[in-house]
Amino acid sequence: MQQNHKPTLKLRRLGIDTYKEPVIYIREDSYICEAEGFEAQTRIRVSIKNNHQTIIATLNTVQSNLLELDEVSLSEYAWELLGAKEGDEVQLVHPEPLNSLSDIRGKIYGRPFTRKGITEIVKDIAAGRFSDIHVASFLTSCAGDRLNEEEISLLTEAMVDVGERIVWPCGNGLVVDKHCVGGLPGNRTTLIVVPIVAAFGLTIPKTSSRAITSSAGTADTMETLAPVDLSFQEMQNVVAQEKGCIVWGGSVSLSPADDVMIRVERAIDLDSEGQLVASVLSKKIAAGSKYVVIDMPIGPTAKVRTLEKANKLKNYMEDVGKQLGICVYVVFTDGTQPIGRGMGPALEAKDVLAILQRQKDAPLDLRDRALMLAGHVLEFSPDIKKGAGQKVAAQILDSGQAWEKFQRICEAQGGMRTPPTAQYRHDYLSGRTGEVVSIDNRRIARVAKLAGAPTAKAAGVVLHTPIGTKVQNKQPLFTIHAESKGELDYVLAFIEADGSIVEVQ
Numbered sequence: 001m002q003q004n005h006k007p008t009l010k011l012r013r014l015g016i017d018t019y020k021e022p023v024i025y026i027r028e029d030s031y032i033c034e035a036e037g038f039e040a041q042t043r044i045r046v047s048i049k050n051n052h053q054t055i056i057a058t059l060n061t062v063q064s065n066l067l068e069l070d071e072v073s074l075s076e077y078a079w080e081l082l083g084a085k086e087g088d089e090v091q092l093v094h095p096e097p098l099n100s101l102s103d104i105r106g107k108i109y110g111r112p113f114t115r116k117g118i119t120e121i122v123k124d125i126a127a128g129r130f131s132d133i134h135v136a137s138f139l140t141s142c143a144g145d146r147l148n149e150e151e152i153s154l155l156t157e158a159m160v161d162v163g164e165r166i167v168w169p170c171g172n173g174l175v176v177d178k179h180c181v182g183g184l185p186g187n188r189t190t191l192i193v194v195p196i197v198a199a200f201g202l203t204i205p206k207t208s209s210r211a212i213t214s215s216a217g218t219a220d221t222m223e224t225l226a227p228v229d230l231s232f233q234e235m236q237n238v239v240a241q242e243k244g245c246i247v248w249g250g251s252v253s254l255s256p257a258d259d260v261m262i263r264v265e266r267a268i269d270l271d272s273e274g275q276l277v278a279s280v281l282s283k284k285i286a287a288g289s290k291y292v293v294i295d296m297p298i299g300p301t302a303k304v305r306t307l308e309k310a311n312k313l314k315n316y317m318e319d320v321g322k323q324l325g326i327c328v329y330v331v332f333t334d335g336t337q338p339i340g341r342g343m344g345p346a347l348e349a350k351d352v353l354a355i356l357q358r359q360k361d362a363p364l365d366l367r368d369r370a371l372m373l374a375g376h377v378l379e380f381s382p383d384i385k386k387g388a389g390q391k392v393a394a395q396i397l398d399s400g401q402a403w404e405k406f407q408r409i410c411e412a413q414g415g416m417r418t419p420p421t422a423q424y425r426h427d428y429l430s431g432r433t434g435e436v437v438s439i440d441n442r443r444i445a446r447v448a449k450l451a452g453a454p455t456a457k458a459a460g461v462v463l464h465t466p467i468g469t470k471v472q473n474k475q476p477l478f479t480i481h482a483e484s485k486g487e488l489d490y491v492l493a494f495i496e497a498d499g500s501i502v503e504v505q
Contacts, residue, residue: 147274183303198244207249215448227414297335344453344460422481
């Protein structure tokens with residue numbers, strides 16, 4: 001038998017994080033670049049010698065001695081996909097053409113997606129065979145309300161099929177969930193709803209996201225209170241024990257193609273109704289949920305800005321959910337201002353603890369919204385009459401059962417933690433006496449992020465004056481929390497250049 005004489009390079013780990021993008025790094029003057037015609041942005045099929053596992057990665061060339069001529073490196077995501085180890089020998093070749101790209105071109109010119117076409121696209125995305133440019137092309141072809149209801153349903157199904165899917169034992173009873181479409185700082189109702197619902201006895205396996213462009217995702221906030229990077233089996237064990245969990249969805253591989261698409265979608269600032277519906281529902285279906293409440297905040301600086309768009313999304317969510325075998329109930333809520341006081345992982349966690357522990361100064365708006373949503377979830381139960389769910393939810397919260405259940409969930413996930421506190425704080429003062437008439441959700445969330453959130457868990461913003469508050473000149477409107485002096489100075493410079501965050505008239 002003829003031996004395989006394909007040239008190989010040795011893997012060296014540099015620890016470069018590209019999130020969900022597989023990237024390969026090679027010296028520009030490497031012999032393999034010259035022999036194969038590889039140059040920056042070339043797509044390369046990478047395989048470990050004598051191993052059938054392969055990935056496709058985008059080439060970034062190195063013009064220094066960071067790598068030796070016979071070495072190659074991968075982004076952390078590519079290492080994970082390939083299952084590689086330091087020192088492995090890898091073989092590099094040009095990949096075969098991607099047939100699914102023709103389906104994207106067809107959509108751009110007005111041809112509807114077929115089941116086969118959209119399935120192949122999602123498989124290629126999940127497997128890392130698409131570059132960011134390919135993913136952006138697909139998202140663009142779907143944007144501007146160009147997906148019909150059938151295509152949204154097909155996309156949702158395909159996104160479920162390429163990831164893990166949980167089937168809960170019948171003995172667990174109703175499997176329920178809640179989700180917020182986002183765009184509202186501080187809206188951390190999940191950490192209150194889950195223990196209420198689980199304490200009642202319904203199964204609520206909550207998989208949550210981390211922040212990408214916001215100051216905190218649910219998983220970021222929960223992580224200040226308990227571990228969230230649970231494996232698939234660990235998540236199942238927690239739910240079997242406590243009826244509920246709050247974990248990071250990325251660690252259990254539910255709808256993995258969605259994580260890639262979200263990253264590119266936000267980078268190119270596209271807002272596709274169809275993609276949003278498929279993103280939300282695919283993860284709920286993959287998590288095994290059969291009944292889902294969707295919180296849809298509506299406001300001029302929220303993700304959903306108009307009632308017209310909200311109604312369109314509501315119809316898509318409910319109709320596609322029905323086609324795919326789950327019951328979806330959409331609730332329109334106020335999205336004109338942040339919910340609670342804190343914005344940032346630890347600050348939001350402290351709001352949640354204040355409510356669960358029934359502290360007198362707990363933020364009532366966050367409490368009321370959480371109870372309303374929990375009530376709707378509880379009404380999926382045949383034991384709760386329509387309209388009675390919120391009262392039952394309040395009883396579970398006020399009795400201390402929700403707080404007890406939350407502590408047990410935290411312990412089951414690896415042990416409860418105390419949220420950190422920032423060392424540096426600065427009060428932003430009102431420049432006049434009057435009344436707060438508006439708060440820009442996007443700008444105040446950006447302030448929290450520039451202060452260091454969500455990476456710096458204690459960083460963020462505490463809002464003191466919601467809309468309608470009467471304020472005096474020089475009264476604090478909000479307080480910035482930062483873990484370093486440099487981050488605090490950075491965010492203060494931003495506010496000085498663009499201070500139109502809280503409007504007082």
